[in-house]
Amino acid sequence: MEIVISNLCKNYGKKTALENVSVTIRSGMYGLLGRNGAGKTSLMRILATLSEPSGGEVSINGIPIKDISKIREIVGYLPQDFSFYKSMSVYDVMDYLGLLSNIPDKVRKERILTLLERVNLKEDMRTKVKALSGGMKRRLGIAQALLHNPTILIADEPTAGLDPEERIRFHNLLRDFADDRIVLLSTHIASDIESVCDKVVVLDDGRLIFHGSTEELIQQAEGIASPALEDGYMYLLHQMEGGVRS
Numbered sequence: 505m506e507i508v509i510s511n512l513c514k515n516y517g518k519k520t521a522l523e524n525v526s527v528t529i530r531s532g533m534y535g536l537l538g539r540n541g542a543g544k545t546s547l548m549r550i551l552a553t554l555s556e557p558s559g560g561e562v563s564i565n566g567i568p569i570k571d572i573s574k575i576r577e578i579v580g581y582l583p584q585d586f587s588f589y590k591s592m593s594v595y596d597v598m599d600y601l602g603l604l605s606n607i608p609d610k611v612r613k614e615r616i617l618t619l620l621e622r623v624n625l626k627e628d629m630r631t632k633v634k635a636l637s638g639g640m641k642r643r644l645g646i647a648q649a650l651l652h653n654p655t656i657l658i659a660d661e662p663t664a665g666l667d668p669e670e671r672i673r674f675h676n677l678l679r680d681f682a683d684d685r686i687v688l689l690s691t692h693i694a695s696d697i698e699s700v701c702d703k704v705v706v707l708d709d710g711r712l713i714f715h716g717s718t719e720e721l722i723q724q725a726e727g728i729a730s731p732a733l734e735d736g737y738m739y740l741l742h743q744m745e746g747g748v749r750s
Contacts (some may be wrong), residue, residue, distance in 0.1 A: 505530065505531045505565055505655060505656075505684075505685070505686060506528055506529060506530045506531075506564075506565065507528070507529040507551065507562070507563075507564050507656065507686060507688075508528050508561075508562070508563045508564075509525055509527050509528070509529075509547075509550075509560070509561075509562050510526050510560055510561045510562070511524045511525070511526055511559065511560040511561070512524070512525040512526070512547070512557055512559070512560035512561070512562060513525075513557060513558045513559035513560050514543070514546045514547075514550065514555070514557055514558050515558045515627065520709075520710050521543050521546040521581040521707075521710050522546050522547060522550075522557075522710045523541045523559070523710045523711050524711070525543075525547065525560070525707070525711070525712045526560075526712065527705060527712055527715050529682065529686060529688065529705070530686070531682075531685065531686055532680035532682055532686065532687075532703060533678060533679065533687045533689065533700060533701045533703070534686070534687065534688050534689065534701060534702075534703045534704065534705055535686055535689050535691065535696070535697030535700075535701035535703070535704045535705070535718070535725060536548070536689065536691070536705050536707070537690075537691065537692070537694060537697055537704055537705070537706045537707075537737060538692065538706055538707035538708055539708070539741070540692060541709075542692075542707040542708050542709065542710070543707045543709075543710040543711075544660070544690045544692075544707055545584065545660055545690070546710075547617070547707070548581070548583075548658050548660050548688070548690055549583075550562060550569065551564070551569070551579065551656075551658055551688070552579055552581035552583075552658055552665075553569065553575050553576060554581070557569070558747045562685075564578065564579065564656060565578060565655070565656075577652070577654075578654055578655045578656055579654050579656045579657075579658060580649040580650055580651075580652065580654035580656070580657045580658065581649060581657075581658045581659075581660075581715050582628075582645050582646055582648075582649040582657075582658070582659040582660060582662050583645075583660050584660045584661045588641070588644065588746075589633060589692055590633045590634035591632060591633075591634065592632065592633055593629065593630050593631060593632055593633070594620065594625055594628055594629045594630070594631055594633065594636070594644055595616065595620070595629040595630060597633060597644065598616045598619070598644075598647060598648060598649070598651060599612065599613075599616060599618070601648050602616065602651055602652075604607075605651065607651070607652060612699060614641070615651065615653070616647075616651070617629075619647040619650055619651065620647060621672070622647075622673075622677055623643040623644070623646050623647045623677070624643060624670070624672075625640065625643055625644060625647065628640065628684050631639070631727070632750060639666050639670055640686055641676075642662070642663075642666055643670065645662075646659075646662060646674060646677070650693045651682065654685075655685050655686070656681075656685065656686045656687075656688070656692075657678075657681060657685065657686070657687045658688045658689070658697040659678070659688070659689050659690065660690045661690060661691055661692075662674065662689065662690075662691075663675075663691070663693075663696060668745060671696075674713070675696075675699060675700045678700055679700060689701060694732070694733045694737045695732075695733070695734060695736040696733065697718065697733060698718060698733035698734075701718060702717060702718060703715075703716065703717055703718065704716065704717070704718055704733075706719070706721070706737065706740060708741060708744050709744075712742060713741055713744055717734075718733055721733055721736040721737060721740070722735070722736040723736065723740065724736035724737075724739045724740050724743075725738075725739045726739070
């Protein structure tokens with residue numbers, strides 16, 4: 505199981521969002537780290553088939569990214585901003601999305617109840633979407649991304665709007681899911697990645713500047729007695745700003 509990205513480029517007019525990004529991502533939990541505007545969302549939207557690359561090649565489990573229908577069967581995506589049918593209940597939204605994914609009735613019902621329990625929404629499954637808090641909507645987004653049991657999960661800033669207890673629950677859910685799948689977790693908060701990810705991909709100004717283990721990124725912070733991932737990340741960015749580009 506792998507995502508293979510070769511010389512990927514994405515342009516919006518004269519603006520370059522991704523520049524010759526090449527990386528292979530295999531089973532496990534990966535953090536996609538980078539400050540705002542680094543190209544994280546552009547990369548994730550391409551992997552989710554919501555945006556076309558301007559150049560380069562991408563394949564997921566050997567399937568070219570251009571084969572949209574097959575890619576969407578195996579990829580789950582949680583964007584930063586999403587909306588649901590406000591007048592529908594939590595359960596009805598999940599049921600409707602399950603129907604669109606052609607999930608059989610019995611499997612769909614069992615999976616919906618399991619997912620809603622895991623994201624702490626089972627007691628609110630008859631609540632209308634318009635009555636949910638921001639954090640509850642985020643948890644519903646997590647559940648819908650997992651509904652068709654994808655082998656690849658792409659989550660863009662997934663803990664936005666979650667309180668500390670919910671963040672822990674979500675991280676545990678991702679850890680369980682990543683046992684035999686690929687989870688790509690995007691954030692600009694290094695501590696989110698340090699607590700759950702074994703490997704890190706770092707983008708800056710549309711370029712890939714690091715791909716390796718969290719320990720290797722921490723080691724970037726030379727001269728600090730007890731460095732954390734944030735220290736290694738900030739040291740790396742400082743090096744890039746100093747003109748040391750790969």
